[in-house]
Structure formats: structure tokens, C-alpha cells
Amino acid sequence: MQLPARHLIALSALLAFVPTPPTVWAAGIQPAWYHREAHPERGDGYVLPFLKRLRDSAIELILGPPPSSRAKPVWADAASVHARYRDDVVIRFNVTNPQEETALSVAAVQLILDVWAFTPDYVDVRISKRYLPGLLKLLPDSLQHTVLISDVAAAAWATFPSADAPLSDFDSMSTPAKRNMLASGADNIFFSDYQPLLVITNWMRLLQALFPSFTNITSIGKSYEGRDIWAFRVGEPNPDEKGPRKTILVTGGLHGREWISTSTVDYLLWSLVTSFGTDQMITKLLRRFDIVFVPVMNPDGYEYTWQEDRLWRKSRQRTKMQYCQGLDLDHAFGYEWESTQHISDPCSESYGGEEPFQSIEASDIADWAKNQTENGVKFIGFLDLHSYSQQILFPYAYSCSVDPPNRENLEELAVGLAKAIRLSSGESYTVASACEGALARSYSASDSYPRVESGGGSAIDWFYHELKARYSYQVKLRDTGSYGFLLPKEQIVPTGEEMLSALKYFGDYLLGNNGIESFPPEKAYEPLSETEWRDLRKRRR
Structure with a gap:
């Protein structure tokens, strides 16, 4: 009888959470139908060989193959991230009146600035250090600014999973160590890193x-x-x-x-x-x-x-301008949709399209x-x-x-x-x-x-x-x-x-x-x- 795939996933995932029967531990018995795996720090444990393969296959299905078998990471490499953002900084402007915001708004349009945050008290902007002097010339002297993130490249790369992240070497760990990690709470594994799209999808299917x-x-x-x-x-x-x-x-x-x-x-x-x-x-x-x-x-x-x-904001939908892709989904819904100077430029981070629900x-x-x-x-x-x-x-x-x-x-x-x-x-x-x-x-x-x-x-x-x-x-x-x-x-x-x-x-x-x-x-x-x-x-x- 062949079980549905989701039942196999569920069974194997449950087995991964179930520890070795306490009676076997207590008696120190090694039944013939158990396989002994040594663990130098924690002693010996027992796992059914075919259940171990079933469990490991499910884990690989959900989390991907072990690092040694991957052709390449599922995310960008450090060199490309650092090359893209090597000169970027994030600046905070402390906006105190409408005139300052007007000047900043005009500059944002002219320079196609990446505005990170906009609150009643401040506006945060990502910009290359090479262009910062030119931006400051467009703004009134009264508009004070401070540097929030001086090295965007390093901060961006730090958000990707590291080589020694729990999910990266999970498959190569010994069985008792896997049990210990899983028993400590799934949130300590899945939520120890940001996860790529495929992992999130398979994780939801598992749940x-x-x-x-x-x-x-x-x-x-x-x-x-x-x-x-x-x-x-x-x-x-x-x-x-x-x-x-x-x-x-x-x-x-x-x-x-x-x-x-x-x-x-x-x-x-x-x-x-x-x-x-x-x-x-x-x-x-x-x-x-x-x-x-x-x-x-x-x-x-x-x-x-x-x-x-890493800092892409919009969708990837094509626009009327070939080199400016994507729509801002939070300006794309139909209620009180508007097309103003600030969101009619496809290169703008706030571009919502040419019509509602485009x-x-x-x-x-x-x-x-x-x-x-x-x-x-x-x-x-x-x-x-x-x-x-x-x-x-x-x-x-x-x-x-x-x-x-x-x-x-x-x-x-x-x-x-x-x-x-x-x-x-x-x-x-x-x-x-x-x-x-x-x-x-x-x-x-x-x-x-x-x-x-x-x-x-x-x-x-x-x-x-x-x-x-x-x-x-x-x-x-x-x-x-x-x-x-x-x-x-x-x-x-x-x-x-x-x-x-x-x-x-x-x-x-x-x-x-x-x-x-x-x-x-x-x-x-x-x-x-x-x-x-x-x-x-x-x-x-």
C-alpha cells in the first residue's frame, strides 16, 4: 500500500519529534530491530533504520538537501551583495515643518531616492555616499540629518543564513543531536534564520x-x-x-x-x-x-x-519603462487609488501602476x-x-x-x-x-x-x-x-x-x-x- 505523500511527511516528521522509548534507555537493551548510533557527548540512541531513512527523506524534502550536495546556495553570495551596496548609507532627516518635507519630496523625485521610512518626525533615506553631497545641496540648511546605517552592504549580508546556521547542517548532525534540537522547540530551528520562499511553502505544507x-x-x-x-x-x-x-x-x-x-x-x-x-x-x-x-x-x-x-521593494511586473520593473502593491488597490507625480514614474519605489489593480x-x-x-x-x-x-x-x-x-x-x-x-x-x-x-x-x-x-x-x-x-x-x-x-x-x-x-x-x-x-x-x-x-x-x- 502506498501512502499519500503528505501522510509520509507527517509520519516522518512526527517520528523526528518522538524520542527513543524510555524503557529501552532504562534497560540498556539493544533489540535486534534497532540500529545503534554513537554520540560521544550524549551516549547511545536507537533508531529504526527504515524509519531513519524515511524521516531524513522528509527533512530533506522540507529543508532541502544537505549543504554538501547543493550545487549552489539558494540565496545571493556575499560578493554580489557587497558589490551592490558597498557605498550605500541610510540617512535620517528630522523633518520639522512642511517646507522641509516639500524640499525633501522634490529631491526624492529628482534623484529617485529609496525612502525607507516616513513618520511625522523623520524620513529615512538610503543613498550612495557619492550622491549624498548633491542631495544635501537641494535641501534647506535647517533640515538636520544623522547617519543610521553606515555600511548597508554588511548589514544586508548579515540577514542571510550563515554557513553554520541550524538548517544548513541539520541533515549532517547525529540523530540524538537532531532529537535534542527538535525537542527544544521548532521555533528555535525554523525561526533561527530568515527562510527562502521554497522552505516557507514546504513548511506550511508540513504543518x-x-x-x-x-x-x-x-x-x-x-x-x-x-x-x-x-x-x-x-x-x-x-x-x-x-x-x-x-x-x-x-x-x-x-x-x-x-x-x-x-x-x-x-x-x-x-x-x-x-x-x-x-x-x-x-x-x-x-x-x-x-x-x-x-x-x-x-x-x-x-x-x-x-x-x-536584498532591498527590492516592489513586485517584478513589467511596466511601460523597460528598465524600471515592478509595482508597489500597497498603492495598487482600488480604493482612492490615485496617480500623482510621486507614483506615476515607474522608476519610483511607490509606483502603483497606470490604473487601479494593474x-x-x-x-x-x-x-x-x-x-x-x-x-x-x-x-x-x-x-x-x-x-x-x-x-x-x-x-x-x-x-x-x-x-x-x-x-x-x-x-x-x-x-x-x-x-x-x-x-x-x-x-x-x-x-x-x-x-x-x-x-x-x-x-x-x-x-x-x-x-x-x-x-x-x-x-x-x-x-x-x-x-x-x-x-x-x-x-x-x-x-x-x-x-x-x-x-x-x-x-x-x-x-x-x-x-x-x-x-x-x-x-x-x-x-x-x-x-x-x-x-x-x-x-x-x-x-x-x-x-x-x-x-x-x-x-x-
Whole structure:
């Protein structure tokens, strides 16, 4: 009898987690049907030979062949990364008035600058040291600047897996050492590095094979280059439930270079799947709601960051200008889409296309979401993870002159999310309207002042307005500028943990408990002080 492939994967993966039977260890017996493998540090262990081969084959299927058998790495080499970014630095400009932002905006268009972050207080820009003097000549003397990252090449290369990373030599380790590593927690392996697209896809398939009763993986669309956009649904349907199934959508990787957003979605997915049935709040949540995780919304861009350009932002779709490929997916959705000077140039990092939904990926995602709503799904929450600047932003992104109808509820929940993160890790996340998060001051859609970046065509606005996702947020993860998009891999798990606390609060709020169950008992009823409110909330200017 031939088992389905997914059953073989599930069986072998489970065997990898199961230690040698304690009775065999205790008795010191070596049955004839066991194979003894020596381990100088930890003693002897026993593994069925055919099970060992089955397990190792599954691991190789999921994690790839051992380093010795690989023709070449699945990512760019150090020489190409250093050659591409050898003269680059990241500069922070402390914007204090509209005139300074106007000058910076004009310079960004003229020089086609790579703007990394734009908040009410600062704008971060990546630029070659050779062009920095020319940029400074275009800006007023009052616009102060500091160097955030002096060696972009070194910081970029440090985010790739190293030669001695756990997954790199996993297959060559002894069996007891593998058991010890796996027993210490899968997050310590998979989340010890950023992972390439193929590994993420196979890892999700493994999880679905291990937990088939309440998970499902499906393709919700295709990228421009033909890659699947995978979604992982978690939830236990209730046969007695009536009406549309309430659903929370959690996405990452809308911009290719924001690796921490993809890893964090993966961490949330893994945490909920492995906590179902053991964590009371998560179990209750998954019985009332489905949660759909999409770790890589922009698979072409993400893959390109591994193979060619670590700091690539857009998709890889062709444009009207041959040498300027890609669309910014967060300016490609149809609600309040706009074509301004800043996003009409295909070479701009903010280029959203010549018309709404020109982006293949944005169009497919929107079609999938609309199809879901027509077939018994109601999107009630949307969390779109990005990096960086540690902000929780709510609609609308396109204009500060229009408030969403439930602004007070949006702001209340956002402040609760920020509090949950602070109690979890001590990190401070600010709360603001998405329009404020992108500007030095409040603008209306009719303002003639040039803006550093337009907010039209945003995913959070489209899901909020078109699909009525009542609680829609863009969350910009760690950090606040020391590393920017090049956050060290050591911060993958801490970022995932703090966002898990936020997601639990989010779910508990939707369950009607106002987040009480997600806080430690001694913190549950602790009110926010005036100072905490000021720190958490960026006030409109």
C-alpha cells in the first residue's frame, strides 16, 4: 500500500519529534530491530533504520538537501551583495515643518531616492555616499540629518543564513543531536534564520499535514511570474454556527525586502496551530473565528530579494519603462487609488501602476477576498504586517481629512495592541492614523504640497472600505531605525512573541472581553496613565 505523500511527511516528521522509548534507555537493551548510533557527548540512541531513512527523506524534502550536495546556495553570495551596496548609507532627516518635507519630496523625485521610512518626525533615506553631497545641496540648511546605517552592504549580508546556521547542517548532525534540537522547540530551528520562499511553502505544507482537522493551505492567486500566493487557514468550524464565518486576515511580505513581516506571520501561524487545544484563549478564538495567514503577498519580489537585490521593494511586473520593473502593491488597490507625480514614474519605489489593480498580485488577492465574502466568509479584521518604525496605523491612509466611521473603536483597539506589546516585551509602538504615519503634517486629498509618499491605493483602506473589515490595521514592526529593513535574525523570535501577544489581544477584543483574558491577571485591569496615552498615541498636527 502506498501512502499519500503528505501522510509520509507527517509520519516522518512526527517520528523526528518522538524520542527513543524510555524503557529501552532504562534497560540498556539493544533489540535486534534497532540500529545503534554513537554520540560521544550524549551516549547511545536507537533508531529504526527504515524509519531513519524515511524521516531524513522528509527533512530533506522540507529543508532541502544537505549543504554538501547543493550545487549552489539558494540565496545571493556575499560578493554580489557587497558589490551592490558597498557605498550605500541610510540617512535620517528630522523633518520639522512642511517646507522641509516639500524640499525633501522634490529631491526624492529628482534623484529617485529609496525612502525607507516616513513618520511625522523623520524620513529615512538610503543613498550612495557619492550622491549624498548633491542631495544635501537641494535641501534647506535647517533640515538636520544623522547617519543610521553606515555600511548597508554588511548589514544586508548579515540577514542571510550563515554557513553554520541550524538548517544548513541539520541533515549532517547525529540523530540524538537532531532529537535534542527538535525537542527544544521548532521555533528555535525554523525561526533561527530568515527562510527562502521554497522552505516557507514546504513548511506550511508540513504543518497542514500534521494538523489536517483544523488547517488548510490553498493558493489564492498567482504572481506576475507565475508563483502561487499561499494562504494558510486555521479554525475549527462549528456545525451549529449560523451565518457567515467571521474571519481575520493576517498578511506579510507585501514589500519584498521586509523579511521580518514574513517571518512574523509564519511565527503567528505556527504559534496558533501548535497552541490549539492547549491555550484556552487561542482555542476559544479558533472555534469562533477563522484566521487566514498569507506570509508572502509578493512572492516574486520576495524571491528576488534572495537571489538578486536584498532591498527590492516592489513586485517584478513589467511596466511601460523597460528598465524600471515592478509595482508597489500597497498603492495598487482600488480604493482612492490615485496617480500623482510621486507614483506615476515607474522608476519610483511607490509606483502603483497606470490604473487601479494593474498589479497582478493585488488583483488576484482582491478577487479572492471578494469571492470569499460571496461564499460565507465575513472579514472582520485585517492585520497587514510591514517594517519598520514600530507603529500601529489605522485607516484612512489616503487622506487625513476623512475619518473612518468607527475611528474611536479603531483607536481604542490599536492602543490596546500597543499595550499588549509593551507588557510582553517592553517595546513601544506608537498609534496613529495611517495618513499621519506617512506625513510630516496633516494633508487633505486636495493639497498641492508635494508629499514624501502618497497614501492612495492602500490595502488597509480597501479591506476596510470595500470588504467592511471593521478592524483594519497596518502594523510596522521592529525596529525604529538602527537596522531598518535589515533587522538581525536574532530578533525574529522576540518580534514574533510581541506580535503574538498583540494578536491574542486582538482576538480577545473581538470575542468581547476587551483584551482582559490576554493580559496577565495583575495587569488585566490596570488603566493607562496619561503619560502612557501620550507615548502610545501620535496626536494629529
